[in-house]
Amino acid sequence: MPDSAISKTSAMAPARAPDAVRSRSTSLRARGEPFVWLLGGALAFGVMMIVGFLLLVLWNGIAAFFPKPLAEVRLTDGSKLAGEPTRRERYPVTPEQLGKLASAPRAAILAADGVSGRTLYRIGNYDIYNEDFRWVSDFEVTTVAYPAQLMFVERREWGPLVGSAVAMKLGNEAERPMAAFSAAAVTAAHREALARWERIRHLERGEIGRINHYLEQGRLRVRRAELRHGTASAEAQTARAAAEEQARELQKSYDAFSGEARDLRQRDATHLITFAEIGGKTKTLPLSGVVRMYAANDLHLMDKLAVYVSRWWEFLSDEPREANTEGGVLPAIFGTFAMTLLLVLVVAPFGVVTALYLREYARQGRLVSIVRISVNNLAGVPSIVYGVFGLGFFAYILGGTIDQVFFSERLPSPTFGTGGLLWSSLTLALLTVPVVIVATEEALAAVPRSMREGSLACGASKWQTIRNIVLPRAMPGIMTGIILAMARGAGEVAPLMLVGVVKLAPELPIDGFFPYIHLERSFMHLGFHIFDVGFQSRNSEAGKPMVFVTTVLLVALVAAMNASAIIIRSRLKRKFQGSQF
C-alpha cells in the first residue's frame, strides 16, 4: 500500500494512533505466502522423487527384454571377445595397468587425470569362460564390429551362449554344417525339439507326478489305519492290501509313461546343435536345450519385437530357471495374488467387526480407550516381529496341533506345522488389521447421527440400523481402509520370509488334486523374488534386469488391485452423493 494512504489514515485518526504509524497493508509474513511456497516446493520435490523413481524402474523394466546388439571386440593383445555391451562407466586406472601400457595411450589417460572409460560386456558361455560378464577398458580395444552371424542363445542350463552356429544333427542323419539348413528348417527343427521337451516335461512332472501322488495317498491311508487301529489290525491289513492293489495298477501306467518319456529322451539326444564361441571352442548341446536363439545383429524391428514379446510371455507364464535369474515368475505372481486375496478375505471381516464392536456396542470408557490406543500402536510394530510371532504361534503352535490331530500319518514331515500360504496371510492380516479398524471406526463415526435417528425412529433395531444404514454409508471409508491394508500387505516381505515364502516353490497352492486349494504349501512372492534375484544369486549382474522387470510387475500388480478396489469405492461413493446444497 502506498505511504500516502497510511499517512492519510493516521492523519484522519490521530487520537487512535498517537505515536506509532500502523501499517494497514498486510505483510508478506501475515499472509503466509512464503510458507505456502515452501510447502508447495516440498510437495513438488517429494512428487518428483517418487515419479522419477517410478520412471527409472519402469524404463529399466520395459527395456530389459529388448534384444541388444552383439559386439565383437578385438583387443590390443590380439585376443577377441563377443558379447552384449551392458553398461559403461569411468574409472581410475591403476598404476600397474598404466605401467604395462604403450606411451601413447598412457599419455592420453594421464591427460584425462588417470581416468579411463570401460564397458561391461555380457560374454555368456559361463561353461567355457567361468564368467558371464567382463569389463573391457577403452585403451584395450583395437576394433569393435557387429558381425551378422553372431548369435545370442538362451539355454536351459549355463545361462546364455554367444557364438555362431556351426553344425546341426537331426536324428539319425549325419551332422551337417549350418549352411546346409535353411532358416525355416532350423526354426522348424527347433520348434519340434521344444514340443518334444514340453511333452517330456508333461510326462515326467504331470503324469508321473500324479501317479506318485496317488501312491503317496495309498501309503498315507495305510499309515492312518495303522495309527488308528494298530499295525496288525484287520483294518490295516485291508488298507495294505488295497494299497498294494492300487500300486500294481499304477505301476502299469507308470511303466507306460516312463517308457514313452525314455523313448522321447533318446530321440531328443539325437537332435543336436553345435556352436562355436568367438575363440573357436565349440559346444554341442541338444536342440531342446535352446530356449531361444537369434542373430542379434541381423534382426529387423519386427524380429526384435517378436523376441521382446516372446520374452515377456515367457516371463509372465513360465517357471523360473537358472536360480531364478531366467525364465518366468508365474508362481510368484500367483503366490502374491493368492496371498493378498486371502489377506483381504481375513482382514476385512475381522477388522470391520472389531471396529463395529468398539464404536457401536462397547461402552465408551477407559477400557475401550486403552484398547483403541493399543490397536493404533500395533500398526507401528516392526513387521519382522509379526513374522516371528507368526512362525511361533501360527506355524509351530497352531499348525503343530493341527498336524497332530488331523495329519498324524504324515508326521514327522509337517503339513501345517511349517510356514505356508495360510499362515503368511494370517500374519499379514494381523499386521494390517489396525489400519482397517482405524479406518472403519472413522467411517462409522462419520455417519451422520440424523440418519441413525431416522432409522431408529422407524422402529428399526440397533442391528437393523447398522446393517441397513450405517454400514452401507460407511462402506467407502471401510474400503479405503481395506485398500490401505491390501497395499501394505502386498508389498510386505520381511515377515513372509519367516512364515512361508521360499525361493522356489515347485507346486502352486492350487492344483488338480483334492482339496484343490492347498493353503499349507509354501509359495513364491514377487517381493521376495526381487530380493532373491538381485542380492542372493550367484550372478547378480545377470539378475539385474530381472530385478527391474519384477519390480515393475509387483508395482503393476499392487496398482491393479488397488485400482479395482478404488473403482468399487467410487461406485459406492457416487451412491451417497446428494445434489442438495
Place this chain on the structure above:
Amino acid sequence: MAVAAAPQQKPIAQGGYKTVCHVKRGPAGAVLEIGGFNLWYGASQALFEVCMAVEKGLVTALIGPSGCGKSTLLRSLNRMNDLIDGVRTGGLVKLDGEDIYDSRADVIALRKRMGMVFQKPNPFPMSIFENVVYPLRVDGVNDRATLQEACERALRGAALWEEAKDRLGESALGLSGGQQQRLCIARATAGEPDVLLMDEPCSALDPIATAKIEELMDELSGQYTVIIVTHNMQQAARVSDNTAFMYLGRLIEYGDTEEIFTTPSDPRTQDYITGRFG
C-alpha cells in the same frame, strides 16, 4: 374435528405454573400422559416438571421460543434422547397407560407406534421407494404389492407422489430439500403409527407444499394423534386442536388452541403470540 367436551378446569403443571385454559377433549381420551417430567443434558436441565395429557385423535401444537425444549420434549416421547450420552430423565410418560420409561418397556415397539419427522430432513442413502417403505422392511414385509401400495399411499399423503412417481428407483439424496422433508413425512406415515411426532415439518417447504402437509394433518387427525412443533403461529392456529406453550424448559400453558390464541392467561404467552419476543 372433535368438539370440546364440557369445559373443565384442570391444573396441568405444578411448581407455580398453572393453566386456566381448557383442553379440548378427544372422543377417546388421552393417549399420552406426561407427568412431572424432567430431563437433564448432563448437568444442565432442559425440561422442568412438564405435565400434559395429549388427546387421542387430535392435533396438538407445541410452540415456544427457540431453545425452550420443544424438540427435547418431542424426542422424549419416543425415547430418541436415549441415544444422547449423559441424558437423564425423571417423571412419567405413559402411552395408553403404560410407562414408556419402564425398564421392561420395549423401545422398538414404542418407536413403531410413534412416527417421527425430524427438524432437518434425513433421507437414507437409498432409493426413494426404499426410503418410504423402510418401516415396513424392518418389520419384515417383503411382499412387493403391499410395499408398492404403502409407498403410493404415503407419498400421496405427503404431496410427493406426482413429483416422485417416475423416479422411485432413484436415490433419495437427489431430491430437493423440501422434497426430502416430504419424503421423511411419507416415511413416518408409511408404517401407520398411532402417534405422529413432527418437529417443524414445514420449515423447509413452500406455501403450496405446506398447505398440502396441513391438509394431510387434517386428514390424519381422527385416526392418528399428531404432535407438531412449529414456529408458525398461523399454522398452529390453523391445524391444531390444542396448543402447548413452552418457555425456558417449562410448560407455561396448555389448552384449547382457540382459547390460547384469543385469551391467553399467562402474560408470557400473550407476549409470545403477539410477537413481542421469541
